[in-house]
Amino acid sequence: MEFQPLNIYNTLSRQKERFEPLNPPFVGLYVCGPTVYSDVHLGNCRTFISFDLIYRYLLHLGYKVRYVRNITDAGHLEGDRDEGDDKFAKKARLEQLEPMEIVQRYTLGFHDVMRAFNTLPPSIEPTATGHIIEQIEMIKQIISNGYAYEVNGTVYFDVEKYSKEFNYGQLTNRLLEDMIANTRELGGQDEKKGRLDFALWINAKPEHIMRWPSPWGVGFPGWHIECSAMSTKYLGATFDIHGGGMDLAATHHTNEIAQSQACSNVQPCRFWMHTNMLTVNGTRMSKSAGNGFLPGELFTGNHPLLEKGYSPMAVRFFMMQTHYRSTLDFSNEALQAAEKGYQRLMSAVKKLNSVKASDVTSVSLSSIRKNAYDAMNDDFNSPVMVAQLFELVRIINSANDGKEKMTKEDIAEAKSIIQHFVFDIAGLMDDTVSSGDQSVR
RNA sequence: GGUCGCGUGGCCGAGUGGCUAGGCAGAGGUCUGCAAAACCUUGUACAGCAGUUCGAAUCUGCUCGCGACCUCCA
Numbered sequence: 001m002e003f004q005p006l007n008i009y010n011t012l013s014r015q016k017e018r019f020e021p022l023n024p025p026f027v028g029l030y031v032c033g034p035t036v037y038s039d040v041h042l043g044n045c046r047t048f049i050s051f052d053l054i055y056r057y058l059l060h061l062g063y064k065v066r067y068v069r070n071i072t073d074a075g076h077l078e079g080d081r082d083e084g085d086d087k088f089a090k091k092a093r094l095e096q097l098e099p100m101e102i103v104q105r106y107t108l109g110f111h112d113v114m115r116a117f118n119t120l121p122p123s124i125e126p127t128a129t130g131h132i133i134e135q136i137e138m139i140k141q142i143i144s145n146g147y148a149y150e151v152n153g154t155v156y157f158d159v160e161k162y163s164k165e166f167n168y169g170q171l172t173n174r175l176l177e178d179m180i181a182n183t184r185e186l187g188g189q190d191e192k193k194g195r196l197d198f199a200l201w202i203n204a205k206p207e208h209i210m211r212w213p214s215p216w217g218v219g220f221p222g223w224h225i226e227c228s229a230m231s232t233k234y235l236g237a238t239f240d241i242h243g244g245g246m247d248l249a250a251t252h253h254t255n256e257i258a259q260s261q262a263c264s265n266v267q268p269c270r271f272w273m274h275t276n277m278l279t280v281n282g283t284r285m286s287k288s289a290g291n292g293f294l295p296g297e298l299f300t301g302n303h304p305l306l307e308k309g310y311s312p313m314a315v316r317f318f319m320m321q322t323h324y325r326s327t328l329d330f331s332n333e334a335l336q337a338a339e340k341g342y343q344r345l346m347s348a349v350k351k352l353n354s355v356k357a358s359d360v361t362s363v364s365l366s367s368i369r370k371n372a373y374d375a376m377n378d379d380f381n382s383p384v385m386v387a388q389l390f391e392l393v394r395i396i397n398s399a400n401d402g403k404e405k406m407t408k409e410d411i412a413e414a415k416s417i418i419q420h421f422v423f424d425i426a427g428l429m430d431d432t433v434s435s436g437d438q439s440v441r
Numbered sequence: 442g443g444u445c446g447c448g449u450g451g452c453c454g455a456g457u458g459g460c461u462a463g464g465c466a467g468a469g470g471u472c473u474g475c476a477a478a479a480c481c482u483u484g485u486a487c488a489g490c491a492g493u494u495c496g497a498a499u500c501u502g503c504u505c506g507c508g509a510c511c512u513c514c515a
Contacts, residue, residue: 014445032515040515047515087513169444172510178443182511223513245515250444276446277509287514321464322454327447327508334453337465344464347478375455383455387463397479401472404480 003061008241009325009379011171011249011272016379019271021240027063028239029055030231030269032248033125035072036106037087040113041292042315042330043278043285047245049316049427050275050324052119054243056425057376068234069122070227071110073103074129074210075202075220086220089209099210103129113295116312118427124234128226132212135221135229138263139200139214147262151191153203153217157258159196166261168196171272172250198255200225224255231268232260242269249274279329280305307332310339313431317342320382320426341390346430348393349418351400358405363395365413372421382426389421 006019021027031051034040048069058065075086088099095102114121128135139155142148148157159168163176180195199222204211211218231239237260244253253272260268277284285292293303301309310318318338322328368388375384392414398404406414422428 011445034515035513044515050515172444174444174511179511182443243515246445247510247514250510251512275515277515279508282508284509284514289514318453325446326454329453331453333465337453340466341464344478351479381455383464384462387455390463394480398481401479 003063004373004377006061006377007379008271008273010270011274014173017271019240021063022238022270025062025064027058027065027241028235029058029065029067029241029243030227030235030239031067031069031122031242032227032244032252033069033071034106034110035087036103036110037091038106038287039294040106040110041285041287041294042298043245043292045113045117045295046278046319046328047243047275048114048119049117049319051243051273052117052427053320053324053382053425054241054273054380055120055122056427057380060420060425066124066235067120067122068124068126068231070230071103071107071125071127072223072226073100073107073127074132074226075223086208086210089207092209100129103127116295116299117316118313118429120427126230126234128221128230129210131226131230131233132221134233135225136201136214138225138229138232138259139221141264142200142259142262145262145265147258148200149193150216153219154191154199155201155216155222156192156197157200157255157262158193159198159258160194162258162262166258168254168258171254171257174250198222198224200259224252225259227252228256228259228263228268231256232264237264237268238266239269241271241273243273243275246274246276275324276327279327281331282329285330305332308336310335311431313428314339314342317345317386317426317428320386320428323379323381323383325379342428343432345389345393345422345428346432348396349422349430352396352411352414352418355396355399355406355411357408357411359407360405361407361410362405363399363410365392365395365410365417368392369413369417369420372417376425385421386426389418392417 003024007016008019009016031048034044055065055067074088088102091102092099139148142157143150143155147162148155162168168176169179201214201216202219202222203217204219208220210220212220231242242253257268260266279285280291283289283291293305297303298306298315299309299312301307314335318335319328321338368391372385372388375381375388395404396414399406
């Protein structure tokens, strides 16, 4: 099977590399999913929409992709590692609910939002709580390989030991000495041997509601181990692409690499892809900054920062107009511009059905498809791909006005380009009308 | 302080040595009974300074400004 040459920016090498799957035509793709103790905000959505584009394009190219995106539904302490609250337990206490009620509520909400944005569901959506055994097994292996130690029912990863064999800071190009020098000193409770050591398994205090028996006593898994255990289980010790938001690279992904190498002595993943942050008026949208709005608020416009509501597809189109590795700044002006552009695109798609075929042609469509593929093959450059679609929009509108002539073949090719790039790859739908028919065929 | 990145026309946003990216807004025009839509024309943009080069938004150096990560966050 022949595949188009696809170049992907790899965080590991800090450059674009030719993408070749380990076992073509199969591709293993793992993306760090949401922690379901609160509503997803738009920044989260951007990451998942970016990887939806990537997933869709790989499928379009003919790869058999196994796309794994986890749900984090356990542990994940807030604040200093041993002093903080378990997020799920805390939320459950506040709302007088079982932790799994919290998980269920926000998982359903997450799925609703993902559906609204027309993202394809992953092939497997494993949960941390469903893979406690796998995580325990992995921790046992890491301990027996000598890269972790237990103190009072908590297991820590020994970063300094690991660093003698492997390059701990390779993903973000940092030196161990610098990382140590810049690590905040945690007061008091230092059971850890090294400052950079992180927990693989955490001893449960009485107030921790989510708890499982383990060889080290009752506790719960550290945050990073779930992704290592689940990606290994479903994609193998080494797989093709691991993705997530840029904010995860320095800590979460760095630790994932360390865990996997300490466990099986191989790099877990060949291509690390990181999507950039969504900002609001120039600063990062985040839970702690309090400048976030929820997808529902964006759709309805019911938020002080928003002048009006925007449809999920207009927002998705807006995201397609920016490269996934660039920050995307939300502002009313930018959203309105995107909404208009989206409507113009959809209007041309509809008009194509009323273009009358001519015996002769006055247009050339061949460069459009080629340029769109070239753009996507260059690290999924959707903005350039979208620009090509507007070239097609112009041609369709002109033909509809009788100023250009399209043959039956031209019209069929235009429909095919739209089907492939607008619907299949960009994942847009026409929500400018309430009709359920998304097909141009 | 370390790491990564950014600064492009009114706004958003591609582009990594020479060839009009694109979208939105603005101006003029065509068409239309009017309007809308659409189409055509139109903008001599690349933070600043110096350098390399026949030629730089694009490479190099410096300066200024901004952001992200380094601590839970996609």
